[in-house]
Amino acid sequence: MELNLFLRANETYDDFYNRCNNLTHFDCSEEEMLWWMMGSRRLPLIEIVPISIILVVIFLTGVIGNVCVCVVIVRNPGLHTATNYYLFSLAVSDLLLLLFGLPNDLSVYWHQYPYSLGLVFCKLRALISEAATYVSVLTISAFSLERYLAICHPLYLYAMAGLTRASRIILILWFISFLCAAPFAVYSEISYRDYPPNSGNMSLNSAFCALMAPSPLLELSSIFFFFVPAVLILCLYVTIALHIRSTKVTKKTKIGLLNGHVHGETKQARSRKAIIRMLVAVVVAFFVCWTPFHFQRLFYIYGYDLPQFHVINEHLFNVAGALYYVSATVNPILYNVMSAR
Incomplete structure (x- = not known):
């Protein structure tokens, strides 16, 4: 208004x-x-309409893409591999993130207060959205480590391969994620303003589902579920890329090969280039999608005293929120469409 x-x-x-x-x-x-x-109570239409269109497109493409991933893996026994178990876990976590998070955030744009879905959903939404975020990040990290072993240490990976091992790792990742996300559910409350201020009389029209967490919780979340995995993923993929480059057959060696082998090496070279392109896309997508989200969280804590805090935070929240859900949409593209298999 x-x-x-x-x-x-x-x-x-x-x-x-x-x-x-x-x-x-x-x-x-x-x-x-x-x-x-x-x-x-509602953002201006000039802002909310384009935001809503973008979020609806993200929601539809993300849900359809991740459901397709789950269905294809489940219905094809030949795809029941350790790698695809990780992809299945990633698709499920992305679906939870989209289904429990995006519709709620979209409704807030149209009706910011009063909150009317009750305390149970307020806490449940905080738990599932946060846990799904952690599962996605940990699964991508585990998948990256699996790719590193497959390319750089294939014999070691073969010795420790097995669907049971992958299943146990995935269950552990989900358990850790929900355990670490539990405090967000505990500290999520429906907050109220007093009317008049400091009178002790709650204004029911001011109800808002908010995280009333102590400061270290958000910092620890960003450290252990973004910065540490980001460094790990970056190091693994840089190592993979360097390993692939170091194993390229030199042009001089190719000349001495038989014609049949030349075509084979050319095909192998294309395969290496495709792998490098996918690795670069994965790293770029990870940082582009998750950096604004964690930056906005930390900015909300430490940037409150800045003169233009509210303006910066509003725009940063919109951008970070969209990219936050884009991460759940882009995963099926990066890990499946870009893979010939």
């Missing part, structure tokens, strides 16, 4: 702020106070 709708006769913007921000001579209606403290 625009501020002009709240201005009284001959009242300026400064007058409005003074009467709503002055606790000694507080003279604001409940609706005015909520606008002053929490903003409009």
Whole structure:
């Protein structure tokens, strides 16, 4: 709702702020106070319509893509491999992230408060969304480690290969993810504003599902479920790329090979280039999708005193939120469409 709708006769913007921000001579209606403290109930249409279209496209493509991954792997016994178990786990976690997170966030854009879905869903949504995020990151890390062993240490991978091992690792990743996400459910509450301020009388119209967590929780989440995995993934893929480059057959050697082998080496060279392209795409997608999300979290904690905090945080939240869900949509493309198998 625009501020002009709240201005009284001959009242300026400064007058409005003074009467709503002055606790000694507080003279604001409940609706005015909520606008002053929490903003409009709904974002302007010029912002919300394009955001909604983008999120709906992300939701549809992500759900369809990840469901297809699950169905293809389940229905084809030949695809029941350790690698595809990781992909199946990744697809399930991405589906949970999309189904429990995106529709709720989209509804908040259209109706920011009061929150009406109850405390149980507030906590459940926080638990599942956070856990699904952790599962995705840990699964990508485990998958990257598996790719590293397959390319750089194939004999070692063969010695430790097995579907049972992969299944156990995936179960452990899910257990760790839900265990570490549990505090987010514990600290997620439906918060209320007092009307008048500091009166002890809750304004039911101000209900909002929010994370009331102590500061270290968000920092620890970013460290252990973004920065550490990001460094690990980057190191693994750089090592893989260097290993592939080091094993290329030189042009001089190719000349001395038989014609049949020349074609084989050419095919192998194309395969190596395809692997490198996929590795680069995976690393770029990981950083592009997840960096804004964690940066926005940390900015919300440490950037509050900046003069343009609210403006920066709003735009950063919109960009980070979209890329956050793009990560669940792009995974089927990177790990399946780009793979010939």
